[in-house]
Amino acid sequence: MLLKNLEIPIILIGFMGTGKTTVGQYLMNQLHLSYVDLDEYIEQRESITIPEIFDEKGESYFRKLEFKYLNECINQFDIISTGGGIIENDASLDLLKKQKQVIWLDCDIKIVFNRIVNDPHRPNANNKSLEQLKNLYLSRISRYNEIAFMKVNSNQNVSEIYQEITTLLSSD
Numbered sequence: 001m002l003l004k005n006l007e008i009p010i011i012l013i014g015f016m017g018t019g020k021t022t023v024g025q026y027l028m029n030q031l032h033l034s035y036v037d038l039d040e041y042i043e044q045r046e047s048i049t050i051p052e053i054f055d056e057k058g059e060s061y062f063r064k065l066e067f068k069y070l071n072e073c074i075n076q077f078d079i080i081s082t083g084g085g086i087i088e089n090d091a092s093l094d095l096l097k098k099q100k101q102v103i104w105l106d107c108d109i110k111i112v113f114n115r116i117v118n119d120p121h122r123p124n125a126n127n128k129s130l131e132q133l134k135n136l137y138l139s140r141i142s143r144y145n146e147i148a149f150m151k152v153n154s155n156q157n158v159s160e161i162y163q164e165i166t167t168l169l170s171s172d
């Protein structure tokens with residue numbers, strides 16, 4: 001499928017477990033565009049896993065890496081899925097604000113909780129109760145909202161999400 005006036009990069013933002021990676025890969029396959037998952041990119045470039053970065057260097061160090069590699073990826077890839085906490089860092093938030101196609105995937109917190117509860121690969125979800133996770137989600141909503149060009153409900157299946165995104169991207 002070809003979309004007229006498609007601006008790149010398309011950047012997917014949203015809380016953990018809202019389907020950014022699944023949707024990013026689907027967009028890549030359907031639109032024949034290059035794609036990167038920022039978390040995976042960081043792990044590859046730094047040769048260390050995200051839980052190890054959190055453990056050994058702390059979250060604020062991770063946020064600086066996230067900004068550094070977001071900058072790099074914006075100039076290299078057509079579609080980027082970001083980590084749910086990227087908006088915690090002011091430099092990343094400012095950079096994202098300047099991008100035209102930032103898509104916010106949002107979905108019910110209970111669905112998110114069931115998907116990511118005790119995921120050892122997600123230090124900010126691991127060992128959190130539904131209430132704690134909901135509080136983290138609520139604390140981030142205004143920042144997602146501030147930078148999003150469009151918001152898509154990701155309770156739907158991936159092909160429905162794809163339809164919604166491409167309709168919005170191709171409308172004048």
Ligand code: S3P
Binds near residue numbers: 083086
């Ligand atoms: C985080 C989300 C993760 C990852 C890191 C921190 C967060 O990405 O960047 O574990 O603070 O929300 P996903 O949103 O892909 O899980």
